[in-house]
Amino acid sequence: MPLPELASPRPGPQPGHVYLVGAGPGDPELLTLRGARLVAGADAVVYDNLVSPLILDLAPAAAGRIYVGKKAADHTLPQDEINALLIRLAREGRRVVRLKGGDPFIFGRGGEEMEALIAAGITVEVVPGVTAAAGIAAYAGIPLTHREHAQSVVFTTGFLKDGALDLDWPMLARPNQTLVIYMGVSRLAEICARLVEHGLAPGTPACVIERGTTARQRAAVGTLADLAARVAEAGIRPPALTVVGGVVGLYPRLAWFHPAGEDDPGSAPHAGCTAVHRDGGGEGGADD
Ligand SMILES: C[S@@+](CC[C@H](N)C(=O)[O-])C[C@H]1O[C@@H](n2cnc3c(N)ncnc32)[C@H](O)[C@@H]1O
Structure with missing residues (x-):
């Protein structure tokens, strides 16, 4: 090049x-x-x-x-x-x-x-490089901040050295905030449950994006209540990034990246975030 x-x-x-x-x-x-x-x-x-x-x-x-x-x-x-x-x-x-x-x-x-x-x-x-949160959210059409949905954004990890999920849950579950979780897929059900326990509505939009920005990008989109089941159903695997918050509700309208799957034609989906959509689509469900 x-x-x-x-x-x-x-x-x-x-x-x-x-x-x-x-x-x-x-x-x-x-x-x-x-x-x-x-x-x-x-x-x-x-x-x-x-x-x-x-x-x-x-x-x-x-x-x-x-x-x-x-x-x-x-x-x-x-x-x-x-x-x-x-x-x-x-x-x-x-x-x-x-x-x-x-x-x-x-x-x-x-x-x-x-x-x-x-x-x-x-x-x-x-x-510096484009971190997964910025790159993947951009390719998925999920603005990490948005005047109507999120005034702050937090990056956290779902993988701690000692295996414990000992995170600052009240801070992570704040309203009007986008939460991006690196390395959290294997603990997804627990993460979603803890966020709800600490005050986020079960209907809060959330998604997991696998191999973002590549020809094999795909996602499961849902809410805190059903995301873990949707991820399991779609067979989403690491490397994958979880995004939680009202901004995820914009995905159905803003997703623009439609990889052709040339890296691996056998397994690639047809659209940037295709695997599963939250019932009803649109922006609804952001009730925090
Ligand atoms: C060890 S962390 C490294 C993060 C990296 N330094 C960064 O700034 O993006 C690896 C995690 O980043 C996320 N990640 C990195 N690249 C990704 C991709 N293309 N698609 C989805 N998640 C990705 C996943 O959560 C993965 O488990």
Whole structure:
């Protein structure tokens, strides 16, 4: 992919430095220009499982491509070994690009990697990426804020280190707010129940979007009362993002992304968020 020239481009990657680059949520076109330039000049690219292969293709043919995985239950390399790998590559004088899904500093352990690198005396630059919440909501036609529905937005995780769902439920269940839950699909029923217990109406619109921004994007749309059943029925699986709040009621009118499914024609649906619709559609149900 030829990159457009900027009037005064910043220097490309330097030997012995590590660049923590956000690769975006899936669609390779969501990589920033800075990120693309750094990948194109890298000697070593260390990447996670949600990074598009088309982004890896931007690296020079001779560059090392090292997969370090990261699924909730399957860490290809433990975090301290990833840190040690980055430090070793930088000390060998490589131009190291650490490609992380979405944004490196949002549920990406980018902070931990940066701390380890700085403690080892390695120079680090961070390049932000489009985080899953922003990218996926945009592709699904769900504005995260909207004057009539949500004046604030909260990103939280449904996967805690010790397995407990010990979240600040009264804060998460505030009205007129959009709640985006990363890594929450396996605990969805419990999450929905806790939100209702803490004051959100059972009819609050909610959806789960799988593989957002890719050709395999699909979703289950419902309410807090029935979302878990709809997700199970549709067979929605991680990586998937949960969005809760009145703004989800706009999806039937604003969904615009209709992937052709060219990544995997066998399993792709026909529309951006197709799998299941909330009964009645439209904007109703936002009763918080
Ligand atoms: C370890 S977190 C990393 C988040 C990433 N740093 C970011 O800013 O988006 C991984 C979780 O992000 C969400 N996610 C990332 N990419 C996604 C995608 N394309 N579709 C749906 N969810 C996604 C899922 O909840 C997934 O379990």
